[in-house]
Amino acid sequence: MSSIEILPSRRRLGQSALVVSDICLGTMTFGSQADEKESHRIMDRCYDSGVDFLDVAEIYPVPPKKEWVGMSEEIVGRWMKGKDRDSLVIATKVTGPAHGWFTAPVRANHCSLDRHHIRRAVEGSLTRLQTDYIDLYQTHWPDHGMRYEDTLAALSELVDEGKIRVIGASNETSWGMMKSLWASETEGLARYDTVQNNFSLINRRCENELAQVCRREGVSLLPYSPIGGGVLSGKYNGGATPDKARFSGYLKEGEPRQRAMAERFVNERSLRATQCFQAIAADLDISAVTLSLAWSKQHDFVASTIMGVSCYEQLDEVLAILDIHLDEETLTLIDAVEEQIPNPMTEDGLRRL
Numbered sequence: 001m002s003s004i005e006i007l008p009s010r011r012r013l014g015q016s017a018l019v020v021s022d023i024c025l026g027t028m029t030f031g032s033q034a035d036e037k038e039s040h041r042i043m044d045r046c047y048d049s050g051v052d053f054l055d056v057a058e059i060y061p062v063p064p065k066k067e068w069v070g071m072s073e074e075i076v077g078r079w080m081k082g083k084d085r086d087s088l089v090i091a092t093k094v095t096g097p098a099h100g101w102f103t104a105p106v107r108a109n110h111c112s113l114d115r116h117h118i119r120r121a122v123e124g125s126l127t128r129l130q131t132d133y134i135d136l137y138q139t140h141w142p143d144h145g146m147r148y149e150d151t152l153a154a155l156s157e158l159v160d161e162g163k164i165r166v167i168g169a170s171n172e173t174s175w176g177m178m179k180s181l182w183a184s185e186t187e188g189l190a191r192y193d194t195v196q197n198n199f200s201l202i203n204r205r206c207e208n209e210l211a212q213v214c215r216r217e218g219v220s221l222l223p224y225s226p227i228g229g230g231v232l233s234g235k236y237n238g239g240a241t242p243d244k245a246r247f248s249g250y251l252k253e254g255e256p257r258q259r260a261m262a263e264r265f266v267n268e269r270s271l272r273a274t275q276c277f278q279a280i281a282a283d284l285d286i287s288a289v290t291l292s293l294a295w296s297k298q299h300d301f302v303a304s305t306i307m308g309v310s311c312y313e314q315l316d317e318v319l320a321i322l323d324i325h326l327d328e329e330t331l332t333l334i335d336a337v338e339e340q341i342p343n344p345m346t347e348d349g350l351r352r353l
Contacts, residue, residue, distance in 0.1 A: 006322040007050035011303040014193025015218040016166040018135060020053040023318065024222065024309030031071030032061035033244060033310035037319045039075045043314045047083065049319050055196075055222070055306050057093040057140055058125050059104060062246065063258065066105035066151050073128035081130060089135045091222075093170060094121035096141035102257050110302060113143050115154040122158055137164040138196060141171050148180045152189040159190045168194030168222070173350050174209035181217055193218060194303065199223035201232060201277055201292050202270045203345035204338060208301050220303035226296045226306075228345065229265040232274055233289050236266050245311070263346075270344040276337040280330065289317040294324045295334060 025046045030039040045209070060072035073092060080088065093113045095104045103109045111117055125134060136253035137158065139151065158164045169177065169192045177195055184191035195214070198208040199221065206221060214221050227233055229247060242249035250262035274288065281291040296305040307318050326334075 004133050007141075008322060009297075012220070013136065013166060013168075013303050014220045016193040018089060020304050020337070021051045022302075022304050023051050023293075023321070024053040024055050024091070024304040024306040025051055026224065026306040027056045027072045027076055027311040028062045030075045030310055031059055031068055032063070033246070036075050036078070036312060040079050042309060042315065043076070043079050043318075045255070045312065045315055047088075051088045053091070055091045055224075056125075057095070058121050058128075058214060059093075059095050059106060059140065063250075063254075064102065065103055069106055070124065070128050073125055077128050077130040077171075085131060088127065088278055090131065091136035091138060091168070092125045092129070093138040093140040096139050097143045102255075104334065109208050113139055113154075115148065115150070115157075118154040118158070119152070122163060125301050127165065133162060134164045136166050136168055136194065136231040137157070138168040138170050138194070139172075142169060142173075142176050144173075144176060148176075148183040148188065149187050152180065152183055152191075153180050156190040165191050168192050168196060170196035170224075171350065172197065175218065176216070177210070181219075194220045194222050194223055196222040196306070197350075198225050198345075198348045199296065199302075200226050200228045200345070201295060201334065201337075202228040202265075202273055203343070205343070205348055205350075207299075211299075214301035215219045219301075221299070222302050222304055223296050223302060224306045224307055225265075226305050227289050228270065228274075228290045229262075231265050231270050232277060232292045233287075234274055234278055237271055237274065246339055261349075264349070265345060267344070267346060269341050269346075273337055273341045273344040276341070277334070279307050280333050280337075284330065286320065287317045288325065290320045290324065291326075291334075293318060294321045294326050295331075298326060298331075 008023050010019050011022050012019050056073050061068050096113055097108050104111050155167045169191050171194050180192050213260045235242050247262040247266050250258040281288045
């Protein structure tokens, strides 16, 4: 590793004016796994390392609980008071319908992507974040049963009012992205410049149709769960269920939806693939976490890879990618694992939309 200070590369979000660090700090652990003091330490170190992009959501932290809703935004908002607001790019999300995976504990369990709920959500986020604008505002889950024009019109109003700068989608399909872009073009509405989907070494589905949408239509992917919900760290190897790990709780005590989600990530094939990636990483004298993040950010359709941590010490493996570029030989070895164990993560949940 170089002794010279290395800062993150910077990339544009879609075709917007926003340019961000290629690492984004995810905050879904702030208020649950990480208390406020630890969360501030994490944000301080990332900020000092050149990471200026933070991703939040009105429903964070996880797992979603009524008494926790908005806590992550509140923690980020209090931290931001000591920073130059213009030096930060803050992303957050309106919940959306969640399609029966769970009943989202916001707005009396009645959430949708119409004008009423979007306005209620954005006003709440602005208050909790203690700011007068949001840089990137995203729909957390799409609603393929309603008109995209209605959602995009409500978001366009907020852009015109200066309350949000750029809009994006999350957990969206290739069809949904193309449908939304068509609606934006034909109706003269704000367009999604980003899509935030699950993408990792154990779930490479985005490399298929969605990558082509991003490349051809000028949309940036913001991968979440780039280390497979922690699986690629190796902490679940051998059937381990470490204390305080999210999927440990889901597997042991979670409701049926949470157990099903955990089993999509933690399964025999994903654990076998993880061991293969750990071997590749060991030959490079890096961790599998660092390997996974470096692999993610080298994709041309990726603007910034979202990485969440629950403690300050985990940042060492994250920030190590600032000085790493994987060569063709390493990428070939990674591809060989995918050929041997295709799609280790059994599904990404999008088939339910």
